[in-house]
Structures are given as C-alpha cells and as structure tokens.
Amino acid sequence: VPRARDFTGTDPRVILHEVFGYDDFRGDQGAIVEHVVAGGDAVVLMPTGGGKSITYQVPALARPGTGLVVSPLIALMHDQVDALIANGVRAAYLNSTQGPSERHAVEQAFLAGELDLIYVAPERLSSAATTSLLQRGRLSVIAIDEAHCVSQWGHDFRPDYLALGDLAERFPGVPRMALTATATRETHRELTQRLDLPRAKHFVASFDRPNIQYRIEPKNEPRRQLVSFIRALRDALPDEGTAGIVYALSRKSVEQTAEYLSSQGIPALPYHAGLDASVRAAHQSRFLRDENVVMVATIAFGMGIDKPDVRFVAHIDLPKSVEGYYQETGRAGRDGEPAVVWMAYGLGDVVQQRRLIEQSPGDRAFKMRLGQHLDAMLALCETVGCRRQNLLGYFGQESAPCGNCDTCLQPPDTFDGTVAAQKLMSTIVRLQRERGQAFGAGQLIDILRGNTTDRVRQQRHDELATFGIGSDLSEQDWRGVVRQLLATGLLVARGEYGTLALGDSAGDVLRGQRTVLLRRDVMGRRGSTSGVRR
Ligand code: ADP
Numbered sequence: 001v002p003r004a005r006d007f008t009g010t011d012p013r014v015i016l017h018e019v020f021g022y023d024d025f026r027g028d029q030g031a032i033v034e035h036v037v038a039g040g041d042a043v044v045l046m047p048t049g050g051g052k053s054i055t056y057q058v059p060a061l062a063r064p065g066t067g068l069v070v071s072p073l074i075a076l077m078h079d080q081v082d083a084l085i086a087n088g089v090r091a092a093y094l095n096s097t098q099g100p101s102e103r104h105a106v107e108q109a110f111l112a113g114e115l116d117l118i119y120v121a122p123e124r125l126s127s128a129a130t131t132s133l134l135q136r137g138r139l140s141v142i143a144i145d146e147a148h149c150v151s152q153w154g155h156d157f158r159p160d161y162l163a164l165g166d167l168a169e170r171f172p173g174v175p176r177m178a179l180t181a182t183a184t185r186e187t188h189r190e191l192t193q194r195l196d197l198p199r200a201k202h203f204v205a206s207f208d209r210p211n212i213q214y215r216i217e218p219k220n221e222p223r224r225q226l227v228s229f230i231r232a233l234r235d236a237l238p239d240e241g242t243a244g245i246v247y248a249l250s251r252k253s254v255e256q257t258a259e260y261l262s263s264q265g266i267p268a269l270p271y272h273a274g275l276d277a278s279v280r281a282a283h284q285s286r287f288l289r290d291e292n293v294v295m296v297a298t299i300a301f302g303m304g305i306d307k308p309d310v311r312f313v314a315h316i317d318l319p320k321s322v323e324g325y326y327q328e329t330g331r332a333g334r335d336g337e338p339a340v341v342w343m344a345y346g347l348g349d350v351v352q353q354r355r356l357i358e359q360s361p362g363d364r365a366f367k368m369r370l371g372q373h374l375d376a377m378l379a380l381c382e383t384v385g386c387r388r389q390n391l392l393g394y395f396g397q398e399s400a401p402c403g404n405c406d407t408c409l410q411p412p413d414t415f416d417g418t419v420a421a422q423k424l425m426s427t428i429v430r431l432q433r434e435r436g437q438a439f440g441a442g443q444l445i446d447i448l449r450g451n452t453t454d455r456v457r458q459q460r461h462d463e464l465a466t467f468g469i470g471s472d473l474s475e476q477d478w479r480g481v482v483r484q485l486l487a488t489g490l491l492v493a494r495g496e497y498g499t500l501a502l503g504d505s506a507g508d509v510l511r512g513q514r515t516v517l518l519r520r521d522v523m524g525r526r527g528s529t530s531g532v533r534r
C-alpha cells in the first residue's frame with residue numbers, strides 16, 4: 001500500500017493518474033471536477049458505470065479539507081472505502097455497523113485533518129452530534145450520492161434525504177454535488193430544488209448504454225423461457241462467460257428459479273433477505289469471482305455491486321417503474337462488452353402490480369403516481385417502436401431507432417384488434433348488466449372461445465349472446481389482447497381476483513370511434529439474442 005500523501009492543490013489530472021491510475025477523464029468528468037475544484041455546486045446525472053465516483057473523489061483530494069460523501073448503501077460504502085485505501089487514499093466511513101471505539105478513531109482522524117474522504121449514511125446526518133463533529137473539522141466538498149432518493153414521488157424515496165436540504169446552511173461555503181443515475185426530467189427538477197442547489201451547474205450525460213441489447217417477450221412459461229434465453233446467449237457469445245442476474249419478485253420464486261436453472265445445468269444461486277447473512281455473503285462472493293454463475297435475486301441485490309462482466313440481466317416479473325428497470329438492467333455490461341437484458345412479462349404481472357398499488361398504504365395522489373410509474377413501464381413493454389428510443393425518451397433524451405433491441409431487429413407484427421376488443425368489452429358489459437357479475441380474464445376468455453368448462457356450465461355462461469364469438473383467436477392470443485388493453489387503460493382490473501371492468505375511454509372503442517392496434521404475440525421470437533454487439 002503506497003504511503004498516503006497530501007494532494008491539496010495538485011492538478012486534478014495528476015491526481016487521476018497517480019492515485020487512480022487512469023490516463024484521462026471520461027466524458028464530463030474533467031469539466032465536473034474543474035467546476036467543483038473551483039468551488040462550484042454541481043448536479044450530475046450520469047448512468048451507472050459512467051464514472052461518478054471520480055467526480056467527487058478527485059475534488060476531495062485537490063481541495064483542502066475532507067470530502068463528505070453521503071451514501072445510503074452501506075455495502076457500497078465499505079467497498080468504496082476499501083478501494084480508496086488500496087489506492088493510498090485516506091478514507092473512512094461512519095455508520096451503524098461500527099462500535100464506539102472504531103467510530104471514535106474515525107472522528108479523531110477527521111478532526112486532525114488526516115482524512116481525504118469520509119462516507120456517512122444519510123440518517124447520521126440528521127443527528128446534531130454528527131453535524132457538530134463535521135463543523136469542527138474542515139470539509140472540502142459535499143457529495144450526495146443517489147440523489148434521486150430525495151424525490152418524494154420518485155421510485156426510491158428515502159425520508160432521511162429530505163434533511164439534506166439545509167446542508168448549505170450547516171456548511172456554508174462548501175461546494176455541494178448531487179449525483180444520480182436515474183432521473184426523469186421531473187425528478188431532476190425536484191432534487192435540484194429539495195437539495196437547495198439553485199446555482200449548481202448541471203451535467204447531464206447520455207443515458208444510452210449502446211452495448212446493452214433490450215428484449216421483452218410475452219410471458220408463458222417463464223422459467224423455460226429463461227433457460228432458452230440463457231442458452232441462446234451462450235451460443236451468441238461463445239467466448240465469454242454468462243454471468244447474469246435474474247430478478248424475481250418473491251423469495252419463493254427466487255428459490256424455485258435458482259433450483260430450476262441448476263437442474264438445467266446452469267449454475268445458479270438464490271439471494272434474498274430471508275437467507276442467512278453468511279449464506280448471502282457466500283453467494284455474493286461466488287458471483288463476484290465466477291464468470292459463469294447466475295444470481296437469482298429480489299431487487300435489493302445489485303445495489304453497489306461492481307461486477308463489470310455481468311453478461312445479462314433478466315426479469316421474470318415486471319418492475320414497478322422504468323427507473324427501477326433502467327437501474328437494474330444497467331448492471332449488465334459495465335465493461336462495455338455486449339450484454340443482453342431480457343424480460344418476460346404477462347397478463348398476471350399487470351393484474352398483480354395494479355393490485356399492489358391498490359393495496360398500498362398512501363393517499364390517492366400517491367397511488368396515482370405509482371399508477372403513472374407502472375403505465376410508463378407498460379408502455380415500454382407494449383411499444384411496437386424501438387425499446388431504447390422509448391426508454392431514453394422517458395429520461396428526456398431524444399434518439400433514433402437503435403438497431404439493437406428486439407423491436408428494431410424483428411419489427412413486431414401488429415393487427416387491428418378493434419373487433420376483438422369490442423367482443424371482449426361487450427362480454428364484460430353483458431355480464432354486468434344481465435347478471436350483475438364481474439370476472440377475471442380466465443373466465444372471460446373461456447366464454448369468448450366457447451369453452452364449456454364446469455364453471456361456464458354452472459354459471460350458465462354458455463347462454464350469453466357472446467358465448468363462442470371469439471373462437472377465431474387462441475387462448476394465448478386472447479391473453480395478449482387482455483394484457484394490452486389493460487396496459488393502455490382501456491380495461492381495468494379490480495380487487496383481489498383481478499376482475500375486469502371497462503376503462504374510461506372504452507366507450508369510444510365500443511362505438512367504433514377508436515381503433516385498437518395490437519401487437520401480435522409470438523413466443524420465443526425468431527433469432528432471440530441475434531446480433532448481439534458492442
Ligand atoms: P458509477 O458510480 O457512475 O456507476 P463508477 O464511479 O463506479 O461509476 O465507475 C465505473 C467504472 O468506471 C469503475 O470501474 C471505474 O474504475 C471506471 N472509471 C471511472 N472513471 C474512469 C476513467 N476516467 N478512466 C477509466 N476508467 C474509469
């Protein structure tokens with residue numbers, strides 16, 4: 001370990017080279033560093049892997065005093081501090097995992113001016129004791145990482161972040177930075193305001209990750225589909241490992257999926273909050289070491305995991321928001337080599353997510369916001385246009401069709417689904433008017449297809465005028481129709497059983513005043529993962 005050295009006043013480029021071993025700044029890094037070293041505030045929007053850390057670490061070294069980094073992720077904090085120490089930087093953290101003597105040592109080092117960087121969890125900054133400690137020393141810069149967490153309406157709100165709004169008053173004259181890898185236009189505006197950065201310079205990098213190929217397919221048998229996806233990826237990238245992350249919603253699904261993959265000859269490990277800490281740690285370190293292991297996890301996994309050679313990220317359940325999807329898929333291909341992100345999504349996901357929103361605590365406005373997050377996610381799933389264009393558009397960035405997503409590589413078939421939608425909607429209306437009943441997708445599809453199941457007979461649904469009028473479409477086609485109508489809000493799913501009702505503008509379709517263009521679902525679309533490229 002090189003001896004720690006004081007870099008105050010040193011040229012940032014020299015620090016970059018001597019401390020971090022990089023030849024040059026990347027993208028906006030140089031401009032950000034220059035601005036902050038000169039004492040300016042900055043808002044930095046840069047995708048995961050873009051190199052945000054350097055933008056506050058270098059100013060922290062170049063300016064007199066200690067750089068304060070506010071980070072909500074304790075695991076990430078530990079990793080960063082270890083990496084910094086290995087580079088000869090005097091770094092430490094203050095968090096809840098420390099005993100009193102360790103904490104005391106860090107405090108003394110800070111007060112003695114012997115630290116270049118100090119990492120602190122946001123909740124600690126709410127305490128008067130921490131503030132007073134920090135005020136007794138000298139700060140060079142304040143960096144607020146994961147700054148989108150201050151957005152009350154965002155997907156990742158953390159109440160402790162709200163208290164960060166008065167840092168300017170607590171530490172006058174110290175340049176402040178807010179950094180995030182996920183911000184819509186709205187979140188960007190909100191964090192600038194809440195973190196009180198009216199004079200900050202804004203650095204907004206492109207959110208495009210060109211080496212990532214986006215694929216979304218209709219969910220049928222998710223585990224089987226997942227295995228074919230992984231095998232196809234192996235064929236497409238024969239010379240590389242196939243380390244990947246599979247995200248699932250429930251612990252049970254995580255366990256079952258990991259078992260299934262293993263049984264199919266794909267080494268896989270589960271990771272979720274219900275597992276013993278030692279098991280989680282063991283699985284995580286195996287994942288970090290191994291270039292072929294698949295981690296099956298709930299979404300908590302991956303925050304701050306810096307594994308550059310993750311070749312794929314798969315979702316077998318629908319994420320709640322585009323921000324979440326972008327963040328999770330962003331863990332693929334951080335080394336710049338080709339990577340594929342894949343998702344299977346189906347009718348059940350839409351019904352389940354709507355139900356979760358309905359049951360969530362919170363007022364009407366809050367639920368509405370969750371609903372909008374979901375709608376944006378569904379629009380990405382159902383688009384017949386370029387996935388990347390849709391995704392970047394969500395973050396306020398315009399782009400041309402990418403040529404590296406499933407819809408660009410194989411433009412989806414569409415068909416006029418107006419008549420199908422009318423058949424389905426009038427069945428819903430009849431059940432409601434004639435019987436006072438509401439049913440979920442399964443029963444409605446049986447009625448439309450003319451299936452005389454026990455339940456159909458019991459309910460005498462074979463006597464309805466619409467019985468059998470939809471036998472021209474398969475069961476799977478109908479599920480696609482229902483899913484897409486739900487996604488666009490022409491239908492709504494209610495209650496625990498996801499019973500279907502008409503959405504606000506369904507009348508336009510029934511009256512023939514609106515046509516419905518639908519995507520024809522094809523399972524395991526041709527040439528899955530074809531054309532993977534850098
Ligand atoms: P972020 O926090 O934006 O996700 P990191 O700060 O973790 O990104 O950086 C991502 C990767 O890029 C890291 O492996 C880091 O070492 C590397 N990196 C950052 N800046 C440079 C640079 N100027 N030159 C080369 N590699 C860099």
Ligand code: ZN
Binds near residue numbers: 385386387389404407
């Ligand atoms: Zn595309």
